[in-house]
Amino acid sequence: MKTDISIYVHVPFCSRRCIYCDFASYVNDGFISAYFDAVHREIDIVSDQIDNSRVFTLYFGGGTPSHVPVKHISNLIDKIHAKFQYDPVEVTVEMNPEDVTVDLCRDLKAIGVNRVSLGLQSTSDQLLKVIGRPYNVKTFLEKYEITNTYFDNINVDLMYNLPFERLSDVDSDMKMIEKINPDHISFYELEIHEEVPLYSMIKSGTVKLPSEDESEKMYDMIIESLDKIGYSRYEISSWTKKKPSIHNISYWENGEYIGFGLSAGSHYGMRRCVNTFDIGEYIQKLEKNELPRIYDSINSTKEEIAETLFMGLRLTKGVKLTYLREKFGNADVNFYVKKMEKFCGEFLDCSDEILKFTQSGMKFSALVLSELV
Numbered sequence: 001m002k003t004d005i006s007i008y009v010h011v012p013f014c015s016r017r018c019i020y021c022d023f024a025s026y027v028n029d030g031f032i033s034a035y036f037d038a039v040h041r042e043i044d045i046v047s048d049q050i051d052n053s054r055v056f057t058l059y060f061g062g063g064t065p066s067h068v069p070v071k072h073i074s075n076l077i078d079k080i081h082a083k084f085q086y087d088p089v090e091v092t093v094e095m096n097p098e099d100v101t102v103d104l105c106r107d108l109k110a111i112g113v114n115r116v117s118l119g120l121q122s123t124s125d126q127l128l129k130v131i132g133r134p135y136n137v138k139t140f141l142e143k144y145e146i147t148n149t150y151f152d153n154i155n156v157d158l159m160y161n162l163p164f165e166r167l168s169d170v171d172s173d174m175k176m177i178e179k180i181n182p183d184h185i186s187f188y189e190l191e192i193h194e195e196v197p198l199y200s201m202i203k204s205g206t207v208k209l210p211s212e213d214e215s216e217k218m219y220d221m222i223i224e225s226l227d228k229i230g231y232s233r234y235e236i237s238s239w240t241k242k243k244p245s246i247h248n249i250s251y252w253e254n255g256e257y258i259g260f261g262l263s264a265g266s267h268y269g270m271r272r273c274v275n276t277f278d279i280g281e282y283i284q285k286l287e288k289n290e291l292p293r294i295y296d297s298i299n300s301t302k303e304e305i306a307e308t309l310f311m312g313l314r315l316t317k318g319v320k321l322t323y324l325r326e327k328f329g330n331a332d333v334n335f336y337v338k339k340m341e342k343f344c345g346e347f348l349d350c351s352d353e354i355l356k357f358t359q360s361g362m363k364f365s366a367l368v369l370s371e372l373v
Helices: 029-047 070-083 102-110 125-131 137-150 167-180 197-203 212-228 246-252 279-287 301-312 321-328 330-343 359-363 365-372
Strands: 003-011 053-062 085-095 115-121 154-160 184-189 232-235 238-240 257-260 265-268 271-275 293-298 348-350 354-357
Touching: 003 070, 003 246, 029 070, 029 257, 029 279, 053 070, 053 246, 070 085, 070 102, 085 246, 102 137, 115 125, 115 137, 137 154, 137 167, 154 167, 154 212, 167 212, 184 212, 212 232, 232 246, 246 301, 301 321, 301 330, 301 365, 321 330, 330 348, 330 365, 354 359, 359 365
Parallel strands: 003 053, 003 257, 053 085, 085 115, 115 154, 154 184
Antiparallel strands: 184 238, 232 238, 257 265, 265 271, 271 293, 348 354
């Protein structure tokens, strides 16, 4: 029987780099051709190592996949089709509003893309300028209408806790969601990493983040408002009416997936791998037919259980302990269940069959999940 796998392809090119971004991304388009040649070589090498697999989801993320000519996406789909049994139920491409055109949407649909993720981030023109997004809300709405004409499965990305953001800005985000009614919402709290420009801007006092109290009120407004307008939360940062992200659920259930491209991670069998974040090293390694991995390890049973719990608890349905015990045995699973016992009641719903977050647990998930790291 064939194993269902998900494939992720990282496209690291952008028109500009946002001040909060810590992803592997580049604004130098001179690397595009050499990079995609390298990704093709990586697919050749890895596909020879993995037998009996059927691709059931495919996801192009970034970076900004919509920034590069469609031929590169199309050629990769052809390559994956040639190297694996290719029968995906979901093919997603991340897009930025400024890239959206009728031709782009038509071309993506023609090559089998059936889901699009649009990065909005905020409905405040002022905040979009602060974080370095090269469009305004009017442009987003125009581009959303074009996208909506061609695709019936659209995710919209939003963020909160942005510099200078107020509760009224989040309220505006909620009104926009109600107005355009996308199939899926991803709402993330801004995370600050030391290596990004925003970190030094905050340290120097150039920009100011909302207070902890303001941020908590934003979170509460998001949860209450999305519920009120008919969205179901199925993961810590994800809401939908009827169309959850099949690809992302595969990650959260710690399923089998292969990542191609810069910084991409993979998990198949009990092997976990991560590629280099350096584009020069990535290209050079693959020119020598070497995999560009900076991490490649076989998980122990305990590591596999910890990862499965860490990822699975993000889902509102939680983790089936009965499944884990059947797969890994009682002793190792119970080791982690015992570690989590102190959170039962307030933060976790605990039973012999299932472990899942309470509403409060979702809010303070980082505290709980830190026990598994």
